Amino acid sequence: MSIKVKIVSPEKVLFAHDADMLVMPGSEGDIAAMPDHAPLMLTLRGGVADVYEGGVVTHRFFVAGGFADIAPTHCTILADRATPVAELSVDAAEERLAGLEKSYEDADKMNVPALDILMNKIQSARAEIDAAQSAIPAMSL
Amino acid sequence: MASLKELRARIGSVKSTRKITSAMKMVAAAKLRRAEARAAAARPYADAMRRMLAEVARSVANEGGQPALLTGTGQDKVHLLIPMSSDRGLAGAFNSNINRTTRNLVLKLQAEGKTVKLLPVGRKTHDFLSREFADLIIGHRHLAASKEIPFSAAAELGEQISSLLDKGEFDVCTLVYNQFRNVMTQTPTEMQLIPLALPDNDNTASTDLATYEFEPDEGTLLSSLLPRNLQVQLYATMLETAAGENGARMTAMDNATRNAGKAIDRLTLTYNRTRQTNITNELIEIISGAQAV
Numbered sequence: 001m002s003i004k005v006k007i008v009s010p011e012k013v014l015f016a017h018d019a020d021m022l023v024m025p026g027s028e029g030d031i032a033a034m035p036d037h038a039p040l041m042l043t044l045r046g047g048v049a050d051v052y053e054g055g056v057v058t059h060r061f062f063v064a065g066g067f068a069d070i071a072p073t074h075c076t077i078l079a080d081r082a083t084p085v086a087e088l089s090v091d092a093a094e095e096r097l098a099g100l101e102k103s104y105e106d107a108d109k110m111n112v113p114a115l116d117i118l119m120n121k122i123q124s125a126r127a128e129i130d131a132a133q134s135a136i137p138a139m140s141l
Numbered sequence: 142m143a144s145l146k147e148l149r150a151r152i153g154s155v156k157s158t159r160k161i162t163s164a165m166k167m168v169a170a171a172k173l174r175r176a177e178a179r180a181a182a183a184r185p186y187a188d189a190m191r192r193m194l195a196e197v198a199r200s201v202a203n204e205g206g207q208p209a210l211l212t213g214t215g216q217d218k219v220h221l222l223i224p225m226s227s228d229r230g231l232a233g234a235f236n237s238n239i240n241r242t243t244r245n246l247v248l249k250l251q252a253e254g255k256t257v258k259l260l261p262v263g264r265k266t267h268d269f270l271s272r273e274f275a276d277l278i279i280g281h282r283h284l285a286a287s288k289e290i291p292f293s294a295a296a297e298l299g300e301q302i303s304s305l306l307d308k309g310e311f312d313v314c315t316l317v318y319n320q321f322r323n324v325m326t327q328t329p330t331e332m333q334l335i336p337l338a339l340p341d342n343d344n345t346a347s348t349d350l351a352t353y354e355f356e357p358d359e360g361t362l363l364s365s366l367l368p369r370n371l372q373v374q375l376y377a378t379m380l381e382t383a384a385g386e387n388g389a390r391m392t393a394m395d396n397a398t399r400n401a402g403k404a405i406d407r408l409t410l411t412y413n414r415t416r417q418t419n420i421t422n423e424l425i426e427i428i429s430g431a432q433a434v
Binding site for chain 1: 179183196292295352353362366376
């Protein structure tokens, strides 16, 4: 029993394969998509999506927010931006975080929706740094 | 009648023109292939987005207070037009079709007493529209200067449109772009972005499944899906414009190359005739000179 997992970004399909389980960072907590999961649509926060096959993680992708469509037989992640974890760069993410924090400082503190969006982006950038750092030891082994 | 020297120069210049147009044709063909591949790669996201949006919208259809991106402002006074052309010319009627369609649309809306605002995308349409409707243009964008159109270009444009809507700058937003039918044919098309015409979800597989649950609730999900959907639609039309531009250029340059070939044939014929006439004239002069002696 497996589900069809698809991870797509606006530009292209990053991953399309059958897998046992897909754990993704939902905006209200991590969620695992497994065969016969009840149909669910959710928004994602920035974080790492893990693809499990045969009990081990076979692929890891960093997704910078987006949406997911879970159904009994398939699961599709619509990522705003998605990168395999091994290809992430700590420096680039830190640079982006610094830029975002600066624009948060400068932002109009009364404009709550805009602040929320910025806050989500900052959270996503922090998650990206964490993911990138977690990938480094794995690569040096 | 032109002299031999002039004719030689003409033939030479038409030959260089033919070389240029045939090179441009080949470049456009290569770019077209890449642009088509990119458009195909972007399709799965757009398809999935459309399906999700239809599903969510269906479940909130009976609730009030829907986002303005979906339903518009409820008025029909101020129209924002977004014509989308390429940055470069020499692509046959590709850009002038957009310009003409937009111009007619502006005049039609103005005749109906509506206010029109323009946000041209692409240098060619901006240049054209700023001649006649300079006071209607509220901003403009060029397509990416780089070879590939990044998604961020569409994202920025989408955010600009969303914020204009939030400020109440317009009621209806329509995109004018070239729909890519095939390499030969691009049809200028008007597509209404806001209020959004929702796609039918009848023939997709998701409807026969159990009803979806949503996390967070439908309203929140919908309001975060809609801006993204706008960006995705803009991105898709940008890619279509890029593919169409290269297709149109390829066709135009193919015709130009063929015409240049014909012109060369005609000029060569004239050249040879003239040469022969000159020789005959010279012979007549020599012979009559000899006879006179």
